Amino acid sequence: MFALVDCNNFYASCERVFQPQLKNKPIVVLSNNDGCVIARSNEAKKLGVPMGAPAFEYKELFDKQGIHVFSSNYALYGDMSNRVMTLLQEFAPEIEVYSIDEAFLRFEGMLPNFDFQDYGNIIRKVVTKGTGIPISIGMAPTKALSKVANKIAKKFAEKTGGMYLIDTEEKRIKALRWTKVEDVWGIGYRHAKRLQALSIYTAYDFTQQPEDWVRKQMSVVGLRLQNELKGIPCLEMDTVQPKKNIATTRSFDFNQTEFYYLRERVATFAVTCAEKLRAQKSCCNAIMIFVHTNGHRKDLPQYSRNVVLPLPYPTNSSITLTQFAAKGLEMIFKQGYAYKKAGVIVMDITPETVQQINLFENNPIKHRPLMETIDRINKSIGVKKVKLASQDVGRTWKMRQEKLSPRYTTQINEIIKVKA
DNA sequence: TCTGGGGTCCTAGGACCC
DNA sequence: TCTGGGGTCCTAGGACCC
Numbered sequence: 001m002f003a004l005v006d007c008n009n010f011y012a013s014c015e016r017v018f019q020p021q022l023k024n025k026p027i028v029v030l031s032n033n034d035g036c037v038i039a040r041s042n043e044a045k046k047l048g049v050p051m052g053a054p055a056f057e058y059k060e061l062f063d064k065q066g067i068h069v070f071s072s073n074y075a076l077y078g079d080m081s082n083r084v085m086t087l088l089q090e091f092a093p094e095i096e097v098y099s100i101d102e103a104f105l106r107f108e109g110m111l112p113n114f115d116f117q118d119y120g121n122i123i124r125k126v127v128t129k130g131t132g133i134p135i136s137i138g139m140a141p142t143k144a145l146s147k148v149a150n151k152i153a154k155k156f157a158e159k160t161g162g163m164y165l166i167d168t169e170e171k172r173i174k175a176l177r178w179t180k181v182e183d184v185w186g187i188g189y190r191h192a193k194r195l196q197a198l199s200i201y202t203a204y205d206f207t208q209q210p211e212d213w214v215r216k217q218m219s220v221v222g223l224r225l226q227n228e229l230k231g232i233p234c235l236e237m238d239t240v241q242p243k244k245n246i247a248t249t250r251s252f253d254f255n256q257t258e259f260y261y262l263r264e265r266v267a268t269f270a271v272t273c274a275e276k277l278r279a280q281k282s283c284c285n286a287i288m289i290f291v292h293t294n295g296h297r298k299d300l301p302q303y304s305r306n307v308v309l310p311l312p313y314p315t316n317s318s319i320t321l322t323q324f325a326a327k328g329l330e331m332i333f334k335q336g337y338a339y340k341k342a343g344v345i346v347m348d349i350t351p352e353t354v355q356q357i358n359l360f361e362n363n364p365i366k367h368r369p370l371m372e373t374i375d376r377i378n379k380s381i382g383v384k385k386v387k388l389a390s391q392d393v394g395r396t397w398k399m400r401q402e403k404l405s406p407r408y409t410t411q412i413n414e415i416i417k418v419k420a
Numbered sequence: 421t422c423t424g425g426g427g428t429c430c431t432a433g434g435a436c437c438c
Numbered sequence: 439t440c441t442g443g444g445g446t447c448c449t450a451g452g453a454c455c456c
Contacts, residue, residue: 031424054423
């Protein structure tokens with residue numbers, strides 16, 4: 001038996017934990033730079049705020065309807081997520097943290113008459129009491145079906161109490177007939193359109209299609225999914241593995257035209273990638289740098305390019321990666337364009353312990369003690385206190401975050417105050 | 421004025437090997 | 439009409455997820 005545990009309106013719920021007066025009030029959370037809506041409370045959804053809505057277009061609605069607006073506070077959401085996941089670990093021998101607000105649990109070794117419904121209710125109570133975050137749970141014999149069950153739990157929260165179990169053939173069929181094909185986990189926009197054109201409207205319809213046809217149209221990915229929906233498990237639990245690519249990319253608050261600015265941004269992105277690599281004890285063997293203009297501005301000339309540079313040896317040194325990032329930027333930067341976004345992606349990641357020394361290059365690991373020291377200092381006195389000179393030492397650059405809430409759970413001076 | 425930031429997997433085709 | 443028969447690796451592009 002699998003369970004999919006999902007936090008309800010996660011970012012909005014995190015904000016609400018520390019501002020309980022916002023219970024039952026509409027809340028939205030914005031993306032970086034306060035660009036567009038990435039999370040909504042149920043009340044905000046009912047008021048007609050769509051996912052991805054540009055904030056500037058909806059400002060009037062926010063004001064008129066008294067919608068509470070927040071900038072993204074990832075320090076808070078990440079910490080709250082860890083708390084939820086830590087509690088969930090107590091309930092199953094295996095857990096897969098699927099995203100910041102979702103986890104699969106796999107149950108094994110339960111007695112034949114084990115009451116999963118009751119167990120799910122207990123998990124909900126413990127997590128909500130321990131963190132303040134409301135959750136929904138779907139349980140079923142496969143991962144894909146537990147996703148379906150979760151959707152039912154959430155959609156019919158009053159009837160289900162936020163926990164739904166698919167444990168009979170009858171319930172499985174009923175659930176699949178209720179699920180629209182475009183809402184199935186693993187069927188995206190494109191496949192949904194194609195399936196609908198062939199009169200395949202529900203998850204149940206999809207399970208009735210011949211296997212070789214599914215295989216041909218949607219590859220083994222689609223076939224696995226079909227089996228999962230039929231109740232045949234094909235998807236394993238994914239334990240935490242080191243990332244294969246690591247990206248740091250940002251849109252700018254305003255268009256940048258100067259090479260000088262972009263070089264600083266790209267250097268900072270490279271440093272962040274290096275830090276992420278060191279945190280997972282990996283090195284990368286290639287680095288990609290990209291820049292592009294604002295695709296929404298049809299009136300401006302457009303330019304978009306990337307370059308992948310192989311590295312002479314595996315590295316996670318901020319210094320080395322910054323140097324290559326600058327070199328890459330020089331290769332692709334063109335004067336005369338208004339750049340809106342840039343990013344650095346480190347690729348071809350290998351474990352730190354496996355070091356192939358290059359015959360013709362100098363000692364590739366000479367930066368390691370320095371990097372360890374920087375990491376240690378930044379950890380003890382606050383992130384990003386020690387920087388490279390190529391970064392924004394003068395703090396010239398800042399993300400727009402006008403509605404940022406305090407980091408209640410990770411900064412001692414921002415901790416919530418309770419008045420006597 | 422303003423429109424996010426991450427990830428994964430699969431397939432086909434090209435380039436190469438013997 | 440005919441033009442071998444295996445392989446591997448890499449990349450771009452497509453599809454999906456949160």
